[in-house]
Amino acid sequence: MDGQLLLVLLLLLLGASGPWGQGPGPEGPSEEPLKEEFPEEKVTEEENGILVLSRRTLARALQEHPALLVEFYAPWCGPCKVLAPEYSKAAALLAAELATARLAKVDGHAEPELTEEFSVTEYPTLKFFRDGDRLHPEEYTGPREAEGIAEWLRRRVGSSATRLENEEGARALIDAQDVVVIGFFQDLQDEDAAAFLALAQDALDMTFGLTDQPELFQKFGLTKDTVVLFKKFDEGRADFPVDEELGLDQGDLSRFLLTHSMHLVTEFNSQTSPKIFAAKIPNHLLLFINQTLAPHQELLAGFGEAAPPFRGQVLFVVVDVGADNDHVLRYFGLGAEEAPTLRFIDMDTTKKYAPAAGELVTAAAITAFCHAVLSGQVKHYHLSQEVPPDWDQRPLKTLVGKNFEQVAFDETKNVFIKFYAPWCPHCKEMAPAWEALAEKYKDHEDIVIAELDATANELEAFAVHSFPTLKYFPAGPGRKVIDYKSTRDLETFSKFLDSGGQLPAEEPTEEPVAPFPETPANSTTGPKEEL
Incomplete structure (x- = not known):
């Protein structure tokens, strides 16, 4: 008995902790918590207002910041270097506005575990983390310039649409921008209103409002849920009634907004070209003119007159041959001296169509040309240079x-x-x-x-x-x-x-x-x- 007591005392003295330092044994109390592979580190490193994260600090950053946009980059990546100054400007814009949102970056080349965890396959890749959710980040597909990045985050951290309570607020919103979209919903808690707000998060080039006030329904002549696009050009307003049985279809509304937010006739330039290609209308009719010539400018009236019946089916685009549009002329095989002239293109097939030689550019001729192309009565053409006389004289x-x-x-x-x-x-x-x-x-x-x-x-x-x-x-x-x-x-x-x-x-x-x-x-x- 004495020997057993002595053995127990000896074990207590020599084995005060278990085999892995977790206490006296499997059933004994632990006096300190388990240590993680990496000790908790405070996120302090920054570059130009951007948090610099690693696998050691990402978890802490997700805890500290309810909204976190993280760029995965590589030091050698050219597009990453182009994005860098815009990303820094966006961080500066947000610093004074959103205390809960931060921009961060991770060197994916140095942190392969993180690139694997978040399925990063190209640089730069940006992912948005909300409320510390590490498992379900949102893929960033927004603009790559500072204001666009900042606005994308604003609409996710705050509301994507301004809540309107009276006519004065509605009029002020409408007057402030060329294009304003207001959702009129009798119940702001239903699925249609939620779908509207979700769409507004990504339509960064438009301003959105939202209301459930009966006074505003009456003021704008509405009796049921409707999305209204107000604009300071063309017809001034376009209504998208919500289907009472099927509800609001985001795809249909998106196409509606893209179509009706554009002018009936759009001049092609570096500012308008992204919207032209994003409109998802495959048929484009292009009028090539020299804007410095008065006879050419007079053709714009007939071009605009022909456009309304084709809204949503054909985009009417004006190309100034006197501006920096040589690449457009080359694409259609045209010289500036051939203006004024028309060309039609199906963007899905890249097939190009030309009117009959000598055809006048009038509203009636433009309408007839569009109908003929859409009905398959006009044969498309292919670009070709002339065959060089010596094409086969060299090896x-x-x-x-x-x-x-x-x-x-x-x-x-x-x-x-x-x-x-x-x-x-x-x-x-x-x-x-x-x-x-x-x-x-x-x-x-x-x-x-x-x-x-x-x-x-x-x-x-x-x-x-x-x-x-x-x-x-x-x-x-x-x-x-x-x-x-x-x-x-x-x-x-x-x-x-x-x-x-x-x-x-x-x-x-x-x-x-x-x-x-x-x-x-x-x-x-x-x-x-x-x-």
Whole structure:
């Protein structure tokens, strides 16, 4: 008994804590809490008003700030460097307004655990965390300039629409902006009002109001729930009644607002082009005029007169050939001297249409042209340069739209074609190898090495969306086409040709390509870089 007592006393003296430092044993009380892998650290590091976070400090930041917008970036990322000054300006704008909202950033290259946790696959990526919810951040898809970033956050932290209680407040809101959207809802707690507010969070280029006051329903001639767009141009007002059975459809309302917030006739410039492409109306009718010429300006009245019946179906756009719009003229294959003239484009298919030669630009002619295109009575056209007289005199042949078919699909030839853009750096980089390839095979009667400027020539067979695009057209029937996606050097090109359009399995690889630049048929969003 004495021996057992002595053993117990000895264990108590030597084993005061359990095997992992958690107390005397599995049932004994713990005198201090479990320690996490990283001790809790206060978030203090900042750069230009932006919190600098890591895996050690993110959790604390989420606790301290109910609204947190986090940018995942990489030090080498070009688009991140472009965003940086705007992000800092946005932080400064918000600092004086929203005490609960902060901007932060994480070096994703240095914090791979966080990029994996939040599924970051490209830089910059921005995610919005609300009320400390780490599991369900909202993807940021807003603007990449300071005021847009700040406004995006304002509408999520505060209300996305101004609450209106009387006519005076409503009139003041309407008078303050060119476009104002007011939701009239008899019950502000129902799903339709919530859907309206959710849509307002992202429609940053419009001002929103909200009311349930019977006085305002009466003042604006309404008897049921309606969203009204007030504007200081065209017809001045457009109503979107809420379906009493189906409720408010956000998609339908979004399209309605985009359509009716635009002028019936919009002049194309750097400010209006993003809205033109965002309108989700595929059909565009363009009037090319020289605004400095009085006879050209007189055509605007007829153009505007023809527009109302086509609202929501065709966008009417004016392009001033005397302004900085050369890229638009090139896209349609026009010269400034051809104005005034019309062109119609289907943005979904990029098919272009032209009126009959010599057709006058009058309201009646414009209306008839639109109806003819929409009903399929007008054949679309393709851009093509003229065939150069010496197109086949050099080892490297020059193709254009007008001679492409006869060369590419010649059943007696194996034709290897580079589709390029004059401005494309990747095309310029591979040009010497392509010239060398043409020189190497110049005496092979059954092999043609050629190039085609895809910015000035369009093809019926297929569209080219990136540069350089390389395609091989083997001899024989069937109009076969093989895409080349391997290394762009003379040796690999030669192996490809010598094997009849095939490469060993281990060799295929894709090299960089340049997308189309921003054009009327191809606008782009903010740049990003993949991890």
